[in-house]
Amino acid sequence: MAGVASKGGEVRSDTYRDSRTWLLLPAWLTLVVLVLVPVSLMLVYSFLTKEFRGGVVWEFSLAAYDQFFCDRGLFGDEPCSIEWNYITIFWRSIWQAGLATLFCLIVSFPTAYFIATRPQSTRVIWLFLITIPYWVNLLIRTVSMRFMLREEGPVNNVLVWIGIIDDPLQMINTSFAVQIGLFYSYLPFMVLPIYAAVERYNFTLSEAAADLYATKYVTLRRVIIPSIQPGIIAGCILVFVPSLGAFLAPDLLGGAKNFMIGSLIEEQFKGNAGNWPFGAAASMILLSMVMIILTLYARQQSKALGAGS
Amino acid sequence: MKKLLKSTVAALAIAVSGIAAHAEGKLAIYHWFEYIPQELLDKFSAQYNVEVVMDTYDSNEALLANLKAGSMGTYDVAVPGDYMVEIMSNEGMLDTFSPSEMPNFENIMEQWMNVSFDQDRKSSIPYQWGSTSFSVNRDVYSGDINTTDIIFNPPSELQGKINVLDTAGETLTLASLHLGIPQCSTDREQLKVLNELVQNAKQHWASFGSDVAKDVLVSGDAAAGMIWNGFGMKAREEGANIEYAYPKEGYIVWMDNVVLLKDAPNRENAIKFMNFLLEPENAAAVTNFARYTAGVKGVGPHLDKALGAAPELNPPAGGNPQFVQACSEDVQKVYDTIWTNLKK
Numbered sequence: 001m002a003g004v005a006s007k008g009g010e011v012r013s014d015t016y017r018d019s020r021t022w023l024l025l026p027a028w029l030t031l032v033v034l035v036l037v038p039v040s041l042m043l044v045y046s047f048l049t050k051e052f053r054g055g056v057v058w059e060f061s062l063a064a065y066d067q068f069f070c071d072r073g074l075f076g077d078e079p080c081s082i083e084w085n086y087i088t089i090f091w092r093s094i095w096q097a098g099l100a101t102l103f104c105l106i107v108s109f110p111t112a113y114f115i116a117t118r119p120q121s122t123r124v125i126w127l128f129l130i131t132i133p134y135w136v137n138l139l140i141r142t143v144s145m146r147f148m149l150r151e152e153g154p155v156n157n158v159l160v161w162i163g164i165i166d167d168p169l170q171m172i173n174t175s176f177a178v179q180i181g182l183f184y185s186y187l188p189f190m191v192l193p194i195y196a197a198v199e200r201y202n203f204t205l206s207e208a209a210a211d212l213y214a215t216k217y218v219t220l221r222r223v224i225i226p227s228i229q230p231g232i233i234a235g236c237i238l239v240f241v242p243s244l245g246a247f248l249a250p251d252l253l254g255g256a257k258n259f260m261i262g263s264l265i266e267e268q269f270k271g272n273a274g275n276w277p278f279g280a281a282a283s284m285i286l287l288s289m290v291m292i293i294l295t296l297y298a299r300q301q302s303k304a305l306g307a308g309s
Numbered sequence: 310m311k312k313l314l315k316s317t318v319a320a321l322a323i324a325v326s327g328i329a330a331h332a333e334g335k336l337a338i339y340h341w342f343e344y345i346p347q348e349l350l351d352k353f354s355a356q357y358n359v360e361v362v363m364d365t366y367d368s369n370e371a372l373l374a375n376l377k378a379g380s381m382g383t384y385d386v387a388v389p390g391d392y393m394v395e396i397m398s399n400e401g402m403l404d405t406f407s408p409s410e411m412p413n414f415e416n417i418m419e420q421w422m423n424v425s426f427d428q429d430r431k432s433s434i435p436y437q438w439g440s441t442s443f444s445v446n447r448d449v450y451s452g453d454i455n456t457t458d459i460i461f462n463p464p465s466e467l468q469g470k471i472n473v474l475d476t477a478g479e480t481l482t483l484a485s486l487h488l489g490i491p492q493c494s495t496d497r498e499q500l501k502v503l504n505e506l507v508q509n510a511k512q513h514w515a516s517f518g519s520d521v522a523k524d525v526l527v528s529g530d531a532a533a534g535m536i537w538n539g540f541g542m543k544a545r546e547e548g549a550n551i552e553y554a555y556p557k558e559g560y561i562v563w564m565d566n567v568v569l570l571k572d573a574p575n576r577e578n579a580i581k582f583m584n585f586l587l588e589p590e591n592a593a594a595v596t597n598f599a600r601y602t603a604g605v606k607g608v609g610p611h612l613d614k615a616l617g618a619a620p621e622l623n624p625p626a627g628g629n630p631q632f633v634q635a636c637s638e639d640v641q642k643v644y645d646t647i648w649t650n651l652k653k
Contacts, residue, residue, distance in 0.1 A: 052638045053396060054374045074504060074646055075497060085653040150530055170469075172530060173516045255516025256475050259652045270371045272477040273645045 046280035054274035064281035097243035100182035173255030181249030197231025385579035413587035435604025472534035486559035493636035539600035559629035
């Protein structure tokens with residue numbers, strides 16, 4: 001986990017140095033066969049000419065990128081103006097994923113801090129409780145959430161029974177439901193890295209801060225958060241990236257009324273559109289965005305390490 | 310996921326039992342999910358001593374995409390819908406056979422012999438046919454439902470409680486029927502009107518979903534929903550107080566067909582399988598399972614009693630049933646843009 005790297009800089013003795021090549025071979029094979037080759041293929045496809053009803057013609061073309069960025073009207077014969085459709089779809093996905101990350105962070109930070117400050121013996125139990133629901137398949141959890149949120153579902157029934165609302169709320173098929181779904185799906189991916197970071201945190205630093213008349217808030221902001229920042233960032237990435245490509249929650253909880261990045265790409269390969277180069281181009285643009293985020297993180301990390309040594 | 314697992318296990322089971330019996334040959338089927346009863350596959354396997362393997366897909370477009378992506382030569386038969394038979398034929402993906410190879414060929418009903426998507430049935434035989442329109446919850450709305458206004462210009466009781474199928478083909482075809490414009494129209498004014506119609510109607514729609522089409526009607530999440538007739542019948546049998554509509558503007562009919570694929574590795578067994586499916590008893594077994602209608606003569610005595618009287622399977626005389634047409638590339642591109650505009 002990224003949080004572990006907080007003591008970077010020192011030389012680590014490598015007992016298995018001699019057999020490194022062999023031990024890393026499976027990882028290299030996975031990387032090349034399952035990541036590098038397919039991604040390169042997608043990159044090439046995104047610059048090819050579309051064949052009607054799926055497939056590609058091996059002729060160079062920028063049509064896929066043109067379609068992404070240029071609005072040429074319903075009939076495709078107008079001059080290029082900015083295409084907002086796909087920007088809207090990407091922005092929606094980013095917004096949803098960003099909100100899910102924020103909510104996860106708000107819930108996870110106190111939770112992780114709480115668990116990390118329990119006695120060693122009970123920490124395992126708390127962590128176990130956090131992970132239990134996630135042994136169930138994501139599809140089944142999402143469908144269950146559908147039952148929870150529907151008009152005559154338990155959530156509405158309880159709210160009406162308590163008297164908070166008079167009529168059931170429309171929750172299913174809204175972006176609120178998608179939010180709940182994303183938040184719930186990826187919550188442990190935020191809790192666990194933050195926990196790992198807080199667990200390594202040297203609590204005498206908090207005492208030292210208090211001795212220097214730092215308030216609780218200042219201690220949190222200037223001492224605790226900077227110390228566990230790698231864990232927070234790792235958690236944010238682990239929630240944000242899968243949320244960005246999520247399609248189960250938008251389809252099952254949001255009613256599939258609006259494309260998300262994931263469903264837009266799927267439509268190009270499996271749906272009526274059958275536009276492989278465009279699907280490949282959209283994937284490449286998504287991949288570039290994720291790469292930029294990860295690069296920023298890596299730079300921030302190395303800068304933090306540089307400052308620490 | 311469960312379905313996938315089930316069919317994989319089933320395919321494995323057949324494979325294993327086939328090997329145990331020292332099967333003489335193989336048959337590789339590419340089929341829709343949950344569309345053929347396991348017992349029927351077992352029966353074929355035992356009767357002809359053939360090892361059967363089956364993979365599944367969930368839409369005509371996915372079938373085409375996977376075959377195009379390099380699965381030709383893997384499968385012997387597939388089960389595309391009407392317009393997809395024509396597309397696959399034009400793509401050169403289908404092999405032909407002669408009626409003399411199939412003793413049961415004459416069991417095909419007259420009306421399903423000379424079909425536009427495969428004249429004289431050179432590459433395909435009927436599997437099941439049905440219709441696509443919509444079902445309406447009668448507790449919620451008691452007015453006239455036999456109009457496409459229910460979906461595209463809904464009464465206030467149904468607004469915001471409508472599910473439409475998440476496929477551009479069927480939803481835009483029903484919209485064209487609503488407007489009374491020809492399918493695959495190249496007329497720009499008509500296409501603009503089509504675009505505006507679905508844009509405006511979307512505010513009344515609660516969700517887009519195909520595989521959940523039955524569930525949302527049973528649970529009451531949707532009070533009206535586009536659905537295939539057999540699926541609608543299952544929803545009604547599961548307790549929803551719904552009625553299946555035959556809109557006066559028209560509704561979609563479709564037929565799924567078993568096709569002989571080009572480069573079939575086991576052509577002989579494929580022919581045997583197609584002949585087997587034209588046996589009235591076997592065609593009826595599929596109908597009893599999927600709740601659509603066979604295109605084979607003499608299935609009557611083998612059918613479940615409930616099917617005979619089901620309104621979903623017995624459309625009224627007349628009406629305006631329409632097959633979905635395969636549009637030209639130019640029109641398809643406009644349809645894609647309309648669909649993206651709609652779901653952006």
